[in-house]
Amino acid sequence: MHNDTGELVAALDIGGTKIAGALVDGAGRLLARARRATPADGDAATVMGAVAEVLGELLADGRRPRVRAVGIGSAGPVNAAEGTVSPVNVPGWRGFPLVAEVGRLTAGLPVVLVGDGVAMTAAEHWQGAARGRANALCLVVSTGVGGGLVLSGRLHPGPTGNAGHIGHISVDLDGDLCPCGARGCVERIASGPNIARRALETGWRPGPDGDASAAAVAAAARAGDRAALASFARAAQALAAGIAATATLVEIEVAVIGGGVAGAGEVLFAPLRERLRDYATLSFASGVEVLPARLGSDAGLVGAAAAAADACGLWETAGPGGRRH
Structure with a gap:
């Protein structure tokens, strides 16, 4: 309307x-x-x-x-x-x-x-996957990991316009140093460049075209490459922990995921939904749905x-x- x-x-x-x-x-x-x-x-x-x-x-x-x-x-x-x-x-x-x-x-x-x-987040709530949902987290997973919140039916940008920045929730207490200065941030594990970096470090090799992007890692994962699959599984685990923390904190009912890395499809979404069950365990958090963004x-x-x-x-x-x- x-x-x-x-x-x-x-x-x-x-x-x-x-x-x-x-x-x-x-x-x-x-x-x-x-x-x-x-x-x-x-x-x-x-x-x-x-x-x-x-x-x-x-x-x-x-x-x-x-x-x-x-x-x-x-x-x-x-x-x-x-x-x-x-x-x-x-x-x-x-x-x-x-x-x-x-x-x-x-x-x-x-x-x-x-x-x-x-x-x-505003777009997905108005016209996309979070339409009609009163409480939602929307994530952008690409070169970085960003996000935003809808609470009680309204966009919740926060005082400076950054509320919902899930990329800098720490999910690995003694993990790698993030460029933001903290350790073990979701972004440091789940962003496209970090998925590609980790795959390379654990034995994945680009094809003849030399493409070393997260999209190339996703293609290798679909073809069964173990290092590629493991890197996406680790990214999915970090995202699951961050989504579960958010659901526990503010009772979101849906997490909508967009950005280039979401283009990996089930290579990302299948392990993410599976790991979410490990972290979102309390009754009020366990029902959170994970959906792909619609607006591209x-x-x-x-x-x-x-x-x-x-x-x-x-x-x-x-x-x-x-x-x-």
């Missing part, structure tokens, strides 16, 4: 390789798109220049009067309370005042910033729009149990 006033949100999905933008309507449709490569080695102004080009393209086609807000999902860390971003893979942006800069470019439209994991590469844009609409009271994005607009 959505309104019919034609209100649009300009959505931005900002990562280390691309800056994508779209105009999104109240049914979650992407009506116009724009995209630039992220000038990740550039200074702050150069990166902002690419954002300005994307916004300029979106707002130049006569739909500008219908645009009511701007939603931004950005690689983190983000600080929604301050309106700043410091994406790990964009060194030119450290504490960069993105909300203020975008507000300046759009003549004072409301600008809502969330982390990319929270954006994906557009989740960041759809979710950035949903988060902005939710914050500004534009459309009914909350779903059953949530606030009605």
